[in-house]
Structure formats: structure tokens, C-alpha cells
Amino acid sequence: MKIDSKITRWLVVCAAVWSVGIGSLAARPAQAQPPKEFHNLKVLPKDISQDELIDTMRDFSLGLGVRCLYCHVGKEDSKSLWDNDFVSDEKPAKQTARVMLQMMQEINRSHLAKIKKPAPELLQVSCVTCHRRQTRPMSLSQTLIATVEADGSAAALARYHELREQHYGSDAYDFSDRSLRELSSALATKDRLADALTFLRLNLQYFPESLRSHVQLAELLNESGDTAGALASYERALELKPGDDFLLGKIAEVKKRLVP
Ligand code: HEC
Ligand code: HEC
Incomplete structure (x- = not known):
């Protein structure tokens, strides 16, 4: 019941004040x-x-997965959150926020309306719609392509x-079967076949x-000239989808090239 829970909360507050001690409360500067x-x-x-302002700020923080001081200036000697600037x-x-x-208001008021x-x-639309608890809302494959290209x-x-360690199970990144396949195709179109193979194997x-x-692995191996590898991958795929015409056709085609 509501009243009960209010009383309980009040008792908890009293107990907390009591345990801190009246003396030390009086000695402390006002929070x-x-x-x-x-x-x-x-x-x-x-x-x-x-x-409403505090709720809005909480949505900003949760949406981007950051604390208040990601956007606000902290004071060196701040003892409480509210001492900050x-x-x-x-x-x-x-400023970006x-x-x-x-932009968000424009989307909601002018377009979605x-x-x-x-x-x-x-x-x-809210901050979390795009950001999914990241500061820069990039997909897993975009993030990794940027890293491959830079480093x-x-x-x-x-x-x-x-x-994966940090975010597996959250909605920040898609760790399903799709992301690394996407990354691998993107790398293959950039002629980075070895990198494409690495991520597909992963x-x-x-x-x-x-x-x-x-x-996809069979096609990549085929493209890189590893016909035997391609055949093995098509055959593995056929085990997963027995009797598939497309795969049977590919296997016949690759086998022809294997025969000297
Ligand atoms: C992603 C950036 C971002 C985060 C994170 C954020 N804020 Fe803000 N905050 C802003 C922006 C932008 C404004 C100004 C909004 C405007 O100009 O209408 C603002 C304004 C404020 C103001 C009003 C200041 C004034 O007097 O003008 C307070 C108070 C505030 N934020 C508190 C918080 C608290 C507390 C948190 C953490 C729970 C927080 N903010 C997290 C971006 C952020
Ligand atoms: C329609 C999608 C979208 C929405 C909604 C959105 N953002 Fe963004 N935001 C972006 C994109 C895209 C970037 C990355 C720009 C870049 O770095 O290239 C970004 C970047 C930012 C950055 C800079 C991060 C950094 O450190 O580089 C901040 C801060 C930010 N957004 C805050 C917010 C807040 C607060 C909200 C909600 C009021 C919000 N965003 C809503 C798409 C969005």
C-alpha cells in the first residue's frame, strides 16, 4: 500500500539520519x-x-551511457553532484547535446507529427533511439571497419x-550472426580479402x-584462389541444408576446376 511504503521510507530516512549521528550532521557544511x-x-x-529538467538530464545520461560530467564542468572540490557547474x-x-x-525536437514535432x-x-525519437547507450552511435561493423582502416x-x-566483453547482452551492439558477416563483406569489397577471412572465421x-x-566463406576462398577450401566450405554448408540446388551447383562447378 502507498501509505505503508511512505511510512517505511520515512523510517528508513530516520534510521539513516540516526546512524550518521546528530553531532556529525551539525558539523557538516550544508549539502x-x-x-x-x-x-x-x-x-x-x-x-x-x-x-522535469532532472528527468531530461537522466534520459541524456542513460541514452548515451555517460555520467553528468561528460557534458558538464566538474569542480575540483565538489563534494556533492550539485556543487558542479x-x-x-x-x-x-x-554544445553538441x-x-x-x-534535432530531436524537430524530428518529433515537425516530421513524426x-x-x-x-x-x-x-x-x-529520444536520445537512446539512435545512441543505444553509446556516445557515437555506430554499429558494430562500422566501428570495426573504422578500426581496421585506422589501425x-x-x-x-x-x-x-x-x-564484446563490455557490451554483450546490452542493446549497444548487435553481436548476432549478422554483424561480422556484414563487416566481412564490406572488407571484401574494399579488396581486403585477408581481413575479410579473419572476421568470417571469427x-x-x-x-x-x-x-x-x-x-560467404566459400565464396571468399573461391575469390582468393583457394578452390579446395571453397569446396570444403560449400560441402559444410550442404550438410546444414541437404539437397540444396544452389549449393549442389556450386560444388559441381568447384569440383570441375579442381580436376587437373
Ligand atoms: C549529453 C550531455 C548532457 C548530459 C549527460 C547531462 N546534461 Fe545537463 N545539460 C545539457 C544541456 C545541453 C543543457 C542545456 C539545455 C538547454 O540549453 O536548453 C543542460 C542543462 C543542465 C542544467 C541547467 C543548468 C542551467 O542553469 O542552465 C542542469 C542543472 C543540468 N543540466 C544537470 C544535469 C545533471 C544532474 C546531469 C546528470 C544526471 C546532466 N545534466 C547530464 C547536457 C547534458
Ligand atoms: C537521429 C539520431 C540521433 C538522435 C535522436 C540523437 N543523436 Fe546524438 N549523435 C548522433 C550521431 C550520428 C552522432 C555522431 C556524430 C559524429 O561523431 O560523427 C551523435 C553525437 C552526439 C554527441 C557527441 C558525442 C561525442 O562525444 O563525440 C552528443 C553529446 C550527443 N550526440 C548527444 C545527444 C543527445 C543528448 C541526444 C538526445 C537529446 C541525442 N544525441 C540524440 C545521432 C543522434
Whole structure:
């Protein structure tokens, strides 16, 4: 019941105050309080309530997977969250966030408002829609392609394991069978066949039964001149999809080339 839980909460607060001790409470400087008025709002309504502002800021933080001080200036000696300098625009992330907020409002108010929707309140874009708890909303394959191009395949492999360790099971990245296949095709079209093979083989370690990965591997091996390897991969795929005409055709074609 509501009243019960209110009383319980009040008792918990009393117990907490009691355990801290009246003496030490009196000796402490007053804790900074969340501001009730705001001095540098350029996009949010200037008369926004304290609750609404704090909820909005929480959505920003959760959406990007960051803390308040990712965007706000922290004071060296801050003892409480509210000692920090929330008014300052010094951090570039805060300035970017303002542009993002305007973009989001524009999407919701000017564009999404024009289409018929079964449940309008559920279909609003928010920070998390794009960001999925990352600061730069890139897919797994985009992130890894950027790493391959900047630092090479070994660095991208290390990055994959690091991201998997940190984010597996969250909605930040797609660790399904699809991402590494996508990465591998993208690398193959950039003529990075060896890198494409590395990531496809990694995918098969996680998804040994992935029919599409075996076919993609067969095609890559074929392209790199490893006809025997291609044949083995097509045959493995055929085990997963017995009697498949496309695979039988490919196997016949590759076998012809194997015969001297
Ligand atoms: C992704 C960046 C970002 C994060 C994270 C973030 N904020 Fe903000 N915050 C902003 C922006 C942008 C504004 C200004 C909005 C505007 O101009 O309308 C703002 C404004 C504020 C203000 C009003 C300051 C004033 O007087 O003008 C307070 C207070 C505040 N944020 C507190 C917080 C708290 C507390 C957190 C953590 C829970 C937080 N913010 C997390 C970007 C962020
Ligand atoms: C429509 C998609 C979309 C939405 C919605 C969105 N963002 Fe972004 N945001 C992006 C993209 C894309 C970038 C990356 C730009 C780049 O770095 O190339 C970005 C970058 C940022 C950055 C810079 C991060 C960094 O450190 O490099 C911040 C801060 C940010 N967004 C905050 C927000 C906040 C706060 C919201 C919600 C009010 C929001 N974004 C909503 C797409 C979006």
C-alpha cells in the first residue's frame, strides 16, 4: 500500500539520519541542493520544473551511457553532484547535446507529427533511439571497419573482444550472426580479402552452424584462389541444408576446376 511504503521510507530516512549521528550532521557544511531555477537554458523551456529538467538530464545520461560530467564542468572540490557547474557551456559535448536536442525536437514535432500513428506517445525519437547507450552511435561493423582502416586487422580483432566483453547482452551492439558477416563483406569489397577471412572465421567460431557464413566463406576462398577450401566450405554448408540446388551447383562447378 502507498501509505505503508511512505511510512517505511520515512523510517528508513530516520534510521539513516540516526546512524550518521546528530553531532556529525551539525558539523557538516550544508549539502548543495539541486537548483530550482536555471540560468542557461537555450532549448528547453526556461520555466521547466526541477523534476522535469532532472528527468531530461537522466534520459541524456542513460541514452548515451555517460555520467553528468561528460557534458558538464566538474569542480575540483565538489563534494556533492550539485556543487558542479551546470551553467557553463565549456564542454563541447554540452554544445553538441544542444544541437541534438533541437534535432530531436524537430524530428518529433515537425516530421513524426505529420504521419498517422497508432500510439503517438510511444513513437517519439529520444536520445537512446539512435545512441543505444553509446556516445557515437555506430554499429558494430562500422566501428570495426573504422578500426581496421585506422589501425589494422589485429587492432580491430582486439577491439571486437573488448566491445564484446563490455557490451554483450546490452542493446549497444548487435553481436548476432549478422554483424561480422556484414563487416566481412564490406572488407571484401574494399579488396581486403585477408581481413575479410579473419572476421568470417571469427564469426564461425561463435556461430559454427551459420549457413550464410559458410557460404560467404566459400565464396571468399573461391575469390582468393583457394578452390579446395571453397569446396570444403560449400560441402559444410550442404550438410546444414541437404539437397540444396544452389549449393549442389556450386560444388559441381568447384569440383570441375579442381580436376587437373
Ligand atoms: C549529453 C550531455 C548532457 C548530459 C549527460 C547531462 N546534461 Fe545537463 N545539460 C545539457 C544541456 C545541453 C543543457 C542545456 C539545455 C538547454 O540549453 O536548453 C543542460 C542543462 C543542465 C542544467 C541547467 C543548468 C542551467 O542553469 O542552465 C542542469 C542543472 C543540468 N543540466 C544537470 C544535469 C545533471 C544532474 C546531469 C546528470 C544526471 C546532466 N545534466 C547530464 C547536457 C547534458
Ligand atoms: C537521429 C539520431 C540521433 C538522435 C535522436 C540523437 N543523436 Fe546524438 N549523435 C548522433 C550521431 C550520428 C552522432 C555522431 C556524430 C559524429 O561523431 O560523427 C551523435 C553525437 C552526439 C554527441 C557527441 C558525442 C561525442 O562525444 O563525440 C552528443 C553529446 C550527443 N550526440 C548527444 C545527444 C543527445 C543528448 C541526444 C538526445 C537529446 C541525442 N544525441 C540524440 C545521432 C543522434
